[in-house]
Amino acid sequence: MNADAIRERTGSLALPPASELRGSLDRLIGTACHGLSSSAPAYSARGVLVRWQRIMLVLLAVLLAGGLLLAPAGAGVVAIGLVTLAYAVAFCYRLVLFRLGARGGRMTTVSDEEARSVPDDQLPAYTVLVPVLHEPLLGELVEHLERLDYPRRLLDIRLLLEDDDAETTAAVRALAPQRHLSVVRVPVREPRTKPKACNYGFLPAEGGMCTIYDAEDAPDPLQLRRAVVAMRRLGPQYACVQARLGFYNATQNLLTRWFALDYGSWFGNMLPGLAALGAPVPLGGTSNHFRSEVLRAVGAWDPWNVTEDADLGLRLHRAGYKVGVLGSVTLEEANSDAINWVRQRSRWYKGYIQTFLVHVRRPRLLTAQLGPRGVAGLVVFIAGTPLLAAFNGFFWLLTAMWFTSRDPAISALFPPAVYYLGMACLVLGNLAVLYMGVFTARQMERPDLLGAALLMPLYWALMWLASLKAVIQLVTAPFYWEKTAHGLHQQGEPMVLPAGRGS
Template identity: 45%
Template sequence: MALDAESEALGDLLLDRGALTADQLDEAEALCAEWNVGLFDVLQSRRWVSADEIYRQLAFYHDLPLLDLTGDRPDEALIREYDAQQMTNAMLLPVRRQPSGRLLVAAARPGPQVVLAMRRIFGAEVDLAVASGFDISLALQRAFRERQSHRAVFGLAEADPLMSAQRVATLPQMVILYALATVLLAGFALAPIATLIALNVVMTIFYTGNFAFKTLLVWVGGAAQDRSSRAIAAEAALLRDEDLPVYTVLVPMFREPEVLPILTRALRELDYPLAKLDIKIVLEESDDSTIEAARSLGLEGVFEIVLVPASHPQTKPKACNYALQYARGEFLVIFDAEDKPEPDQLKKVLATFRQQGEKTACVQCRLNYYNAGENWLTRMFTLDYSLWFDLMLPGLERLGVPIPLGGTSNHFRMDVLRDLGAWDPFNVTEDADLGIRLTQKGYRVGVIDSTTFEEANVSIPNWIRQRSRWIKGYMQTFLVHTRRPVNLIRTVGPAGLLGFVFFIGGTFLSGLLNPLFWAIFAVWLASGGSLIEPVFPPALLYLSLFNLLAGNGLLIYLTMVAPFRRRWTHLAPWGISVVGYWVLMTIASYKALSQLISNPFYWEKTQHGLSSHTAAELAAAKADGEAAA
């Protein structure tokens, strides 16, 4: 493909001024043809030329003035007269009214399409100038700060209050909980033995169902995965770079300056044209250390820092909601700061969207850990994730059961995500909630065989902080989606309802109930069964023993076989020690319950960069960054 006139002229100007070498220009022109983009976009994806120089030559080519919006601050009241999303999409900004009455508008990419957008947004009486895209974006963020911050926090709660976790429990839910507690206490007072038997029956049946459901998921999820994975990989290989859409990557971070180079290296290694990535590094405006670290890296122009205004709750979903308002892609993915996605992940996701049609609104990729063998906790965490993402989530997909998304590597159709109101900032496990909400709205969530590797927690206190937040979010999600039980059954079906109860409810209920059953087992061992015999009729006793021996044994077995799909057989023997991991889950569950009551929206920060592997990753990332610069 021949270069357009602007690209050709811009390349000649930069070459004549010594800003580009002939070899760099040749490489850039080849990428223009391969990616089907202009020279400006290619240069934004490289660090050969400073942004200031690119915009200077762009203004010179179009014979337009170059504005410095940091020194010459635009009129924020004037900016707020126009639509923020339209200006973001076109990278246009009204600067001020001139004495002539005409409007001075700054553009990051002047050209025929931008002129048409400018006239559509601002009318015909305008004068055009050039300003950097970073300055325009920053000015838009300043002008719409309060409005967009409010929308990020309260957008879902105002549009659909019952779908928001802003209220922990509604009045009907409180009445039901109060009635159940009253019935239980009255039962203990009037017929304690019968009440204990009834309660025992309910809990035992729940455990049996939980075991059976998880076994079914593993059995179903393990079937026919290889065939679908090969089909997706084959279609992904056929995708041409020139046909790929713009893809937004959101990376919410908080107090994590140490892992920034690892993240940026991983994003550069994606098998996707860097010029077609719209990367938003989403930072809290008070996080000075990470902001400074991001700015000091001298990142390519495709990386943009979005500063989230301070407000409550201070959560990852609120930050993502805020940054979403500046996203320009047709598709969107979230990566955490320490993530290392497999290079072909974005192409595999696009192939999945094409294969499965418009009803598939989200694709969940698998998560696992690159420091699995560091200590006992990282091994157990890896076994846990292998069982969850490699076997259980594919099982949910095949059964048509609502899928609680993981916290990262979720890929969305942008239009659907915006229509749904995006994430709930009051839910501390926001993606699990969004996965259920997508299903209730009639969309599908796909699960594909592409892995994003993360840093597994090496510290038990740090792990408990992270896991208790996840479990608290599952409790919030369960409360939110049971507010309209008839609607839940109608939208997800009976099988979906059972899956929701066992997969969402079972995750936290098993952690809460485990100590009770452990205590009963201890009493049984100590007393020879005489103390518990009145509340364990023979049939119930046999079922409980089945749960104890077969059920727990089966879960231990599933934990041991979970890493076999990845051929990590050296981890299998560690599955025997999963009971210790369940004890930690119980501690996290009770911490989650106490916080749900006392501090429901508090986001417990997980500290990253503790692994001994991180130092090696950081050194490699810095070396790559210096070479690229």
């Protein structure tokens, strides 16, 4: 799809070419912060709600409050019935995705031999963006990046540092200079987010392909070559391939085991399921490999969205492009601390709600671009994941109150239709979670995760806390980027980094 076709579908999103931005740092940082919000404000999360959305939320709040005041029993039944129905729809949708993904066939695999067989002169220049903030241990990161099997003359690794980050700046001084590795100092300017740094590093770059790695990542050494082969095989309608993410400290504690199963299901089944269904694929924050010209044409990353990756996946889909899933693994550190995990997950949930609100601003255009399946994925998967998680605590409280008090007022909230639907969600939903966890452990060939899989329903308590925090922060601090602390894995625990990590 050419730039004119993208403009017709999405509006004027294209950013200036690299040659125009390299000569002016002021214009570069201005474009990195405001390029998308200035050229296509309807696609930017800089404004959380547009006018009709604010009016709709106020009307819904007034309607709910009025119903609870005038007819509390009836309003309660209707509200609980609608939420229960939403649970049932989300449960069925995720099962369909899981089943489609588990069938296989949607993962693009590239063998080691095929990846190495491409002559160096047929490989594109590759821009590798590595945003780092308060990361004193850069030596391990650079060691992992140096394992990448790609011609050094075509490799452009950019460490993106905030200009006032003295801690990381001191660590950079200890690094051995490399021609293919440069340090980019990102000016201090709001918003202080990862996507702003990525824009600042990407916009003046000339690489034909571009990817992102996080500070703790250990990518498959052949991943760049695999991505090039995969993109050529898939064809120009594909803008990006998303590599799978795994963990090198999955067995550290129960939380890291849950996290490993969570990611195993997400990248091994859910994302391939979305691709099979023809729904938008929300990208992960790392190891996504783009055609640079397409990334620039759709406005790159939204610096005001705290899940810029998921938003970008939707924007690519709306522009008529597809996203593939690459059979290559990047290992990273699983969150082993519950507080740190909630901080990270709440940012993801907040960004999912941001992304939903942004993309439904023009419902007719959205429906025309995504189609019914895409809209269903946006509503059920993107909005439903954090919002339904937030409702979990309310239903747990009602259940506890019923068992301890047998209050008939609670019973009245659950007429037969609502009661049996809710019971099906409770019983079948938890059984499905157990099944998917056990299936994922088997699929990953990790019998050591089976015990954690059987305890997966307990993982929902942390998700509930994260979702509550996300909803609160969406109102109080919508653009605040909560930094995830790294280096929490146990000292002395070996990092198993095999030479090749394909599918």
